Amino acid sequence: MDSSTLTVIGIMIGILIFGIKTGLGCGFSNITTREILTIAGSYFFLALLFGSVADHISLDAFERLSAMGMGVHVLVSLLLIGAGIYTQKKWNAGKDVSRHTFLAISMPCPVCLGALAVSCMLLSGSLNFSGIKIGLLVGIAFFTAVVASSFLFRFWKTRLGMTPETMGSAMMLLGIYYLLGALLIPAYMKTKQMNLAPMETGETGILPLLAFGVLVLAGFFLGHVRSNQ
Numbered sequence: 001m002d003s004s005t006l007t008v009i010g011i012m013i014g015i016l017i018f019g020i021k022t023g024l025g026c027g028f029s030n031i032t033t034r035e036i037l038t039i040a041g042s043y044f045f046l047a048l049l050f051g052s053v054a055d056h057i058s059l060d061a062f063e064r065l066s067a068m069g070m071g072v073h074v075l076v077s078l079l080l081i082g083a084g085i086y087t088q089k090k091w092n093a094g095k096d097v098s099r100h101t102f103l104a105i106s107m108p109c110p111v112c113l114g115a116l117a118v119s120c121m122l123l124s125g126s127l128n129f130s131g132i133k134i135g136l137l138v139g140i141a142f143f144t145a146v147v148a149s150s151f152l153f154r155f156w157k158t159r160l161g162m163t164p165e166t167m168g169s170a171m172m173l174l175g176i177y178y179l180l181g182a183l184l185i186p187a188y189m190k191t192k193q194m195n196l197a198p199m200e201t202g203e204t205g206i207l208p209l210l211a212f213g214v215l216v217l218a219g220f221f222l223g224h225v226r227s228n229q
Contacts, residue, residue: 008126011119012141018112019043019145021174025106026146027153028167029098039106040146043116044139046108050120051135076109077178084171091164098164105171116142 022043026036083104090097116138123134156162 008123011122015116015119015138015141016145018116019142020149022106022112022146023149024153024170025102025104025167026150028157028162028164028170029102029106030096031099031102036147036150040143040150042108043112043146044143046113047116047120047139047142048132048135050117051124051131051133051138053131073178077175079104080171080175080178082175084168084175087168087171088165091168096164098167101171102167105167105174 022039026039083101087097087101119138120131120134123129123138124131127134129137157166
């Protein structure tokens, strides 16, 4: 399998992950099917927009812009954590605010928009397709992931009797994940620039494992707190 194929597969997996993130909020909230399709459609048209300009934007310029936007990344993570806490607090007080707070996880945010833009630009460089075709490919993949995961999470919510409190926990975990990414990615990039031989030989793989371990511990802690309420 050549590098171009691996790049395409990796990008599509990334799109799937962001689509599932959006679908999680849609599925656990009490919005209608039409509203789910509207949100998925907004990502589809954004992908078309990014695809149409992908040939005119250099990846280097986008990387510089992304580095400047790390503060926005932190703000998004704090917003997710705050919205998750607020959702759980209101639900425990007898009020369902998931119809409003789900926007923090499902509506296009700088992180999702950046993922869409990078996906279009990388696919444009890997495939011999026009920008519009790239946008269609990314848009259809994102639309499908959002709609399918939304109805899947809605099915689980009904079948397992889940409440908006579950969505609040998921939002907090995603917020922690985003916050870890904002802290670890700059450190990783500085390490790469230093060209340290030991780190190049495999020690950088420790950082993702540490991040994953923190997420697992956070999930266990939140589940333990919920079980004792």
